[in-house]
Amino acid sequence: MDTNTVNYQEEKKVYYKVLVGLLLLTAVTFIQPHMFMTESTFLAQMLIAVVKAYLIVMYYMHLKGEKLITAMVWFSLALVTVFFVIVIGIDVVNFQFGAESHITAAAEHSAGAVHATPAAH
Structure with missing residues (x-):
C-alpha cells in the first residue's frame, strides 16, 4: 500500500480557501483606512x-511543513528587528536638524503661520 498518495481534490480546496482569504484581506486593505x-x-x-505574506x-x-526554513525565517526576522531598533534608537538620539525638519518644526510654528517657499539648494 502506497502511503505517499496525495488527494489533489482536498489540496485544491485548501488553495481556494487561501485564495478567498487573500482576496478578502485585499478588500480589507482598501476599506480599512475609511x-x-x-x-x-x-x-x-x-x-x-x-498575514497575506x-x-x-x-x-x-x-x-x-518545512521546520528548518521556518526557524531560519523567524531568526532572520528577529535579527533584522534588533538591528532596526538599534539603528533607529541611535538615529533618534543623535538627530541634529530638528529646526529644519518638516516633522519637528511644525510643532514650533503657530497654527496660522504662513510658510515661505524654501530657498534653492
Whole structure:
C-alpha cells in the first residue's frame, strides 16, 4: 500500500480557501483606512500585509511543513528587528536638524503661520 498518495481534490480546496482569504484581506486593505482603525492606518496595513505574506509563503510557496526554513525565517526576522531598533534608537538620539525638519518644526510654528517657499539648494 502506497502511503505517499496525495488527494489533489482536498489540496485544491485548501488553495481556494487561501485564495478567498487573500482576496478578502485585499478588500480589507482598501476599506480599512475609511472604516476602522483610522488613527493607526500604517499599523493596520502592515499587519494585513504580514498575514497575506504568511499565507502566500506557507501555502503557495509550499513551506508549510518545512521546520528548518521556518526557524531560519523567524531568526532572520528577529535579527533584522534588533538591528532596526538599534539603528533607529541611535538615529533618534543623535538627530541634529530638528529646526529644519518638516516633522519637528511644525510643532514650533503657530497654527496660522504662513510658510515661505524654501530657498534653492
